[in-house]
Amino acid sequence: MIENGQPDGGYVLTYGGRRIAFRLEYRKRKKLAITVHPDLRLQVVAPEGRAKEPILQRIEKRTAWILRQWRYFEQFQPTRPAPRFVSGETHLYLGRQFRLKVRQGAPETVKLVGAFLHVWTGNRDDAKRIKVLLDHWYREHAERVLGHRLRVCLDH
Secondary structure (H helix, E strand, O other), rough: EEEEEOOOOOOOEOOEEEEEEEEEEEEEEOOOOEOOOOOOOEEEEEOOOOOHHHHHHHHHOOOOHHHHHHHHEEEEEEEEOOOOOOOOOEEEEEEEEEEEEEEEOOOOOOEEEEEEEEEEOOOOOOHHHHHHHHHHHHHHHHHHHHHHHHHHHHHH
């Protein structure tokens, strides 16, 4: 099944519990091209002037093939080790990596400064507490970012 209406004008292909995002591009060409790239990016390029519905139907017919290619390339993706919540390791935020700096101090807080996620806590060696602080920080920022994006989408 293909869902459209994504905020960026893209689509989401749903099949077998997987959700694969893609954008439909139009270019000067004769045939439809559906490509799964090794970086797990689905690219769909259609001839200019073609209607969307037949193209989306063709993509749905190729869904099993797309998922096979996706799974093949997925096995080559590097696995991230479980976080230990110590200074020096990297954490993702909005698709970018930030280095964690754990510091002793009060009040307990988390701040994003440049390329670093600074965590101040009473005990630098308490990984569980650092995880709780980071989870709370991520949740607060997710509510703010998603709320803003939702308002932008609703205004259009």
